[in-house]
Amino acid sequence: QSALTQPPSASGSPGQSVTISCTGTSSDVGGYNYVSWYQQHPGKAPKLMIYEVSKRPSGVPDRFSGSKSGNTASLTVSGLQAEDEADYYCSSYAGSTSYVFGTGTKVTVL
């Protein structure tokens, strides 16, 4: 049950786009179309932003989009806004071990 690999940090100016990668293996990311992304502001609970690779829960802006290729999933935030500054975690279904989270990426809006 090794954590999925994410870059520690990413940044962009307001209005720009930022893409975060999430690399796993064929036993998790590559094996299932069940990748989720969570946003967490300091001191707050995580919030589901993307589920099943590319689907958005109601209320999540369409600036957030997800994709997957092989063992790597990606989250793109377009039109960056100040409130997008947060930690982002990917998560994947991993079969009998259920869920595995990524190492987390801190997004900074410059």
Add this chain to the structure above:
Amino acid sequence: EVQLLESGGGLVQPGGSLRLSCAASGFTFSSYAMSWVRQAPGKGLEWVSAISGSGGSTYYADSVKGRFTISRDNSKNTLYLQMNSLRAEDTAVYYCAKDRGNMVRGHGMDVWGQGTTVTVSS
């Protein structure tokens, strides 16, 4: 309003036990799988355990297998985590989270509680 409220955290000595509870409201509790996810101070999220909507299937991370037990009482709309043989590395904020599906199939966790803090220290 859909809501999860954890309780039961606190300070416990190494080797001790603690039981966390998570009271659910605003949705049909028995229709959804539930998970516990923890976050050590300054660290990332770690999935701990999950249970199907009926309670018939349970899953654990290797780090807690044999020490933690997840359960649910659907008549009380409450999720539990019994934690035994606690170690310093179990120190974390523990969140309960509602799954989007009835079975634990990776559909994502769409509702989270505010978390309860567990500190394991002598």
